[in-house]
Amino acid sequence: MARIELTNVEKYFGSVQVLKDMNLVIEDGEFVVMLGQSGCGKTTTLRAIAGLETATSGTITIDGEEVQDKKAADRDIAFVFQSFSLYPHMTVYENIAFPLRAVRMGQSDREAAVREVAQVLGIERLLPKRPSALSGGDMQRVAIGRALVRRPKALLMDEPIGALDAKLREQMRAEIKRLHIARNSTSVYVTHDQVEAMSLADRIVIMHDGVLQQVGAPDEVYLHPANLFVAQFVGSPVMNVSDITVEGDGTDAVLRVGGGQGFHVPGQVVGHLGKGAVTLGIRPEAVLLSHQPGDGYVETETTNIEPLGSHDIVDVRVGDTTLRARCDAGFSKGEGEKLWVSLDPHRAHFFDAANGQSLRRAV
Ligand SMILES: Nc1ncnc2c1ncn2[C@@H]1O[C@H](COP(=O)(O)OP(=O)(O)O)[C@@H](O)[C@H]1O
Ligand SMILES: [Mg+2]
Numbered sequence: 140m141a142r143i144e145l146t147n148v149e150k151y152f153g154s155v156q157v158l159k160d161m162n163l164v165i166e167d168g169e170f171v172v173m174l175g176q177s178g179c180g181k182t183t184t185l186r187a188i189a190g191l192e193t194a195t196s197g198t199i200t201i202d203g204e205e206v207q208d209k210k211a212a213d214r215d216i217a218f219v220f221q222s223f224s225l226y227p228h229m230t231v232y233e234n235i236a237f238p239l240r241a242v243r244m245g246q247s248d249r250e251a252a253v254r255e256v257a258q259v260l261g262i263e264r265l266l267p268k269r270p271s272a273l274s275g276g277d278m279q280r281v282a283i284g285r286a287l288v289r290r291p292k293a294l295l296m297d298e299p300i301g302a303l304d305a306k307l308r309e310q311m312r313a314e315i316k317r318l319h320i321a322r323n324s325t326s327v328y329v330t331h332d333q334v335e336a337m338s339l340a341d342r343i344v345i346m347h348d349g350v351l352q353q354v355g356a357p358d359e360v361y362l363h364p365a366n367l368f369v370a371q372f373v374g375s376p377v378m379n380v381s382d383i384t385v386e387g388d389g390t391d392a393v394l395r396v397g398g399g400q401g402f403h404v405p406g407q408v409v410g411h412l413g414k415g416a417v418t419l420g421i422r423p424e425a426v427l428l429s430h431q432p433g434d435g436y437v438e439t440e441t442t443n444i445e446p447l448g449s450h451d452i453v454d455v456r457v458g459d460t461t462l463r464a465r466c467d468a469g470f471s472k473g474e475g476e477k478l479w480v481s482l483d484p485h486r487a488h489f490f491d492a493a494n495g496q497s498l499r500r501a502v
Pocket of ligand 2: 178181182183297
């Protein structure tokens with residue numbers, strides 16, 4: 140178990156800066172997921188924590204101790220990579236036991252440790268096999284077993300299930316979570332898949348272009364995104380976004396979306412917005428459709444339907460903006476159907492159009 144702290148960490152490769160002033164505390168026993176697009180610096184951050192890469196500046200501490208000058212092998216941190224890096228000439232048992240041999244653990248302790256981790260992972264029957272006889276999922280279970288067997292202070296996982304098919308990924312996700320709860324190990328997990336991040340994390344760290352965008356619990360980043368990037372990166376389908384103008388006074392206001400119709404909303408919802416240009420963000424579940432006119436609703440028509448089985452995503456047009464709404468399956472009969480649309484003002488997000496920062500109401 141370990142508490143990991145990054146302070147003002149920067150990393151350059153030549154003249155290219157890939158990590159910019161990273162500050163992050165990972166608490167003992169926490170499961171933190173680093174989420175971001177390919178190339179944003181996730182792997183570099185993990186490698187810097189593990190000691191496989193040296194930060195250009197800043198400090199990294201593990202349990203209060205600075206580790207910049209410590210070799211990877213002396214940091215007591217285990218790493219699981221996306222590619223299954225098992226020794227092909229060894230059995231599964233020997234693969235898992237390998238880190239214990241390296242620290243000269245006695246044979247009976249070694250055997251007990253391997254069997255215990257194999258049992259937790261449900262791979263006991265695989266112990267005599269060679270990696271070439273395993274499926275992708277089993278190979279990654281073995282790689283995780285090998286990482287966990289010496290009870291490292293922390294477990295770092297870099298897209299460990301990214302190469303598996305969708306069904307297996309879902310199953311492995313649940314297993315990794317269960318394993319974390321059973322072992323209570325400090326875990327840092329990297330992925331570009333927001334569903335994986337939401338389902339695994341105690342806290343999510345969202346990165347973009349080497350800059351940490353927001354750190355928070357899954358519901359926090361979903362409900363209160365700090366900026367437009369986070370708002371559109373988390374959630375599927377992505378949050379609707381449109382430039383708006385706000386008209387009206389403190390009691391009744393009108394949001395004019397995409398230069399089109401205006402939605403009447405309570406003044407308090409928008410009272411905190413300044414005079415500058417504002418971007419509205421509204422998730423598909425907060426875009427409300429109706430077959431009849433009603434208070435706060437404006438007329439529109441269906442432009443596209445995505446039937447997803449459990450629900451439909453229905454597109455409607457407002458001004459120059461397409462709003463995507465999450466509806467019951469079969470809600471709209473087809474393209475061109477006349478509908479009425481409203482926005483749930485209490486689930487509307489507002490962002491500074493110039494810099495994308497969230498414009499939150501003071502609480
Ligand atoms: N050893 C390296 N030398 C030069 N550039 C690198 C090296 N490793 C990574 N990079 C660059 O650093 C950036 C961040 O990479 P990486 O941390 O692997 O991102 P991610 O894991 O989020 O996809 C990318 O632009 C990548 O090309
Ligand atoms: Mg990577």
